[in-house]
Amino acid sequence: MSLLTVRGLTVRLGGKTLLDGIDLDLGAGERLGLIGESGSGKSLTALAVLGLLPDGAEVGGSVRLDGTELLGLDDRRMSRVRGERIAMVFQEPRTALNPLMRVGRQVAEPLRRHRGLSTRAAAARAVELIDSVGLPDPERAARAYPHQLSGGQLQRVGIATALACDPALLLADEPTTALDVTVQADVLALLDRLVDEHGTALLFITHDLAVLARVARRVLVLGGGRVLEEGTLTDVLRAPTHDYTRTLLAAARATSFTREA
Amino acid sequence: MTALRVLRLVARRPTGAFGLVWLGLLTVGAVVSLFWTPFDPQRTDPGSAWLLPFTDGHVLGTDRIGHDQFSQLLVGARETLVVAVCSALVAAVVGLALGLVAALGPRWVGFSAVALIDILVAFPTLLLAMVLAAVYGSSLGTVVVAIGIGFGVAVARVARAEITAVRGTDYVLAARVGGAGTGRIIRRHLLPNIAPTLIVQLSLVMALAVLVEAALTYLGYGSAPSSPSWGGMLHEQQAHIAARPLLVIWPGLAVALTVLAFNLLGDALREATDPRLVRTR
Numbered sequence: 001m002s003l004l005t006v007r008g009l010t011v012r013l014g015g016k017t018l019l020d021g022i023d024l025d026l027g028a029g030e031r032l033g034l035i036g037e038s039g040s041g042k043s044l045t046a047l048a049v050l051g052l053l054p055d056g057a058e059v060g061g062s063v064r065l066d067g068t069e070l071l072g073l074d075d076r077r078m079s080r081v082r083g084e085r086i087a088m089v090f091q092e093p094r095t096a097l098n099p100l101m102r103v104g105r106q107v108a109e110p111l112r113r114h115r116g117l118s119t120r121a122a123a124a125r126a127v128e129l130i131d132s133v134g135l136p137d138p139e140r141a142a143r144a145y146p147h148q149l150s151g152g153q154l155q156r157v158g159i160a161t162a163l164a165c166d167p168a169l170l171l172a173d174e175p176t177t178a179l180d181v182t183v184q185a186d187v188l189a190l191l192d193r194l195v196d197e198h199g200t201a202l203l204f205i206t207h208d209l210a211v212l213a214r215v216a217r218r219v220l221v222l223g224g225g226r227v228l229e230e231g232t233l234t235d236v237l238r239a240p241t242h243d244y245t246r247t248l249l250a251a252a253r254a255t256s257f258t259r260e261a
Numbered sequence: 262m263t264a265l266r267v268l269r270l271v272a273r274r275p276t277g278a279f280g281l282v283w284l285g286l287l288t289v290g291a292v293v294s295l296f297w298t299p300f301d302p303q304r305t306d307p308g309s310a311w312l313l314p315f316t317d318g319h320v321l322g323t324d325r326i327g328h329d330q331f332s333q334l335l336v337g338a339r340e341t342l343v344v345a346v347c348s349a350l351v352a353a354v355v356g357l358a359l360g361l362v363a364a365l366g367p368r369w370v371g372f373s374a375v376a377l378i379d380i381l382v383a384f385p386t387l388l389l390a391m392v393l394a395a396v397y398g399s400s401l402g403t404v405v406v407a408i409g410i411g412f413g414v415a416v417a418r419v420a421r422a423e424i425t426a427v428r429g430t431d432y433v434l435a436a437r438v439g440g441a442g443t444g445r446i447i448r449r450h451l452l453p454n455i456a457p458t459l460i461v462q463l464s465l466v467m468a469l470a471v472l473v474e475a476a477l478t479y480l481g482y483g484s485a486p487s488s489p490s491w492g493g494m495l496h497e498q499q500a501h502i503a504a505r506p507l508l509v510i511w512p513g514l515a516v517a518l519t520v521l522a523f524n525l526l527g528d529a530l531r532e533a534t535d536p537r538l539v540r541t542r
Contacts, residue, residue, distance in 0.1 A: 036346075055368075100453045109449075110439040145419040153304055161439065224410030 003028045008061035011048055017046055020225040021061070028168065031202040033212040033233065034230050036222035042205045046171045050086060051078045087162035091174040093154035097146040103157050104130065104142025108175040110164045129160040133190060152183035159191060166198055175204045182206055188214050209252045223247050264331040270533035277529025283522040291338040300329035302336045302489050310375055311505065321511050324498060330511055340490045341519060348470035349463045351409020352416050359446065360420025364428065378414050386411030386473060401484050406477040408473050412466040416459055419462050423455040455503045464527020468520040475516045491516050
């Protein structure tokens with residue numbers, strides 16, 4: 001049985017249909033890339049899975065995690081799923097951390113909430129987690145405020161926070177887009193390694209084919225709130241059946257040519 | 262961040278140092294006046310009327326009926342400080358409660374709260390205080406409640422805007438993704454992040470409260486005329502402003518310096534509590 005099963009997921013907001021019948025399957029420990037241009041509904045799919053859609057959004061369809069229906073679950077029970085079973089890494093590491101809270105405490109938050117760890121135990125575990133994502137001097141980093149760390153370091157902290165409770169599913173929403181190209185590779189490698197070690201299923205959202213090729217084999221192409229194509233990355237790359245996928249590919253080629261030139 | 266560290270950071274700035282020193286002196290003076298004043302502030306002594314400063318031990322001189330002005334200022338500081346602090350507390354409670362409801366409540370509740378805030382902001386605080394005093398009798402309590410509500414709604418408006426902004430940030434979303442509930446998000450993320458703005462607002466409220474309290478007692482709506490207050494002193498001495506301008510200047514200066522001190526202290530506090538502005542070693 002698959003870990004995450006999404007059937008006919010539909011989201012309407014203010015009379016506009018933003019997601020139109022998304023189907024998606026993800027097995028335990030599997031990886032899936034979600035690709036599409038901005039506004040195609042990639043991030044919205046992730047938020048819908050988490051039950052964190054904006055106020056006034058109408059949701060239809062079904063989102064099941066381990067057979068449990070998540071849509072329509074009350075906020076109390078849903079907040080137990082969030083952070084514990086499903087976690088997320090954000091695009092902008094700088095804005096995803098509270099500027100007034102020490103980094104260590106932010107990593108410790110989910111541990112205290114879901115694992116019931118004491119302040120001290122959670123703080124100690126937070127330092128271990130920060131160490132595991134390869135930050136030099138983890139004790140010092142745990143005491144730092146977000147503005148004292150670099151973007152790449154903050155994204156590592158974001159990954160540490162997301163994996164704190166060993167979730168079954170990790171949603172990564174363009175986790176490398178905001179980073180320097182040199183740092184991107186490191187962060188991707190880290191994500192790749194940790195997800196592997198923890199056996200976490202990964203839903204990787206991106207619009208960058210090159211980045212996606214590094215972390216996932218299977219890909220779902222979204223466009224206009226619909227699934228346009230699904231298959232292994234190589235199949236989709238070799239024989240794109242949809243116009244939109246072709247445009248995406250052409251765009252990727254164009255940019256890679258200009259980079260080489 | 263510990264309170265002591267914040268205090269040290271505040272004291273390091275000239276503005277903060279001035280605010281701390283003046284308000285510190287004022288507090289000490291007010292406390293001392295509970296036990297001792299150079300002269301009995303209420304004693305009328307026609308024999309030592311109209312004395313100039315530094316005569317017969319009257320540091321700031323005496324008025325028409327021989328009241329020692331310095332003693333009166335000391336006792337008046339009590340009322341000023343009590344009103345400033347209590348009004349700010351009331352304003353903080355009113356502002357935060359209304360602001361939270363307006364920002365986080367269901368749509369129609371939020372809308373009603375905003376409408377209420379807008380109506381109350383448009384209502385002059387001085388007038389509100391006079392109406393309350395007319396209905397419930399003039400007392401310190403009425404003054405505090407009137408100032409607290411009058412400026413609390415202004416605080417609420419700022420609080421709502423700030424809460425709405427913070428609520429839309431990624432780190433609040435990240436906290437919700439981490440499983441945090443509304444209460445935890447308010448405590449851990451919303452309140453700390455709006456605190457710097459709120460502190461500045463409340464220091465402004467304190468400054469304005471000093472001003473409004475003086476105005477109300479001057480107009481006769483504040484505390485009983487028998488208890489010395491800065492506004493009461495202004496009221497007493499205004500008739501003789503041409504003959505003895507100094508007697509009006511002392512309480513006027515006290516009010517002006519205190520208003521300034523609260524404003525500067527608020528600014529220094531905001532800078533000291535914001536880690537983004539604190540230089541790291």
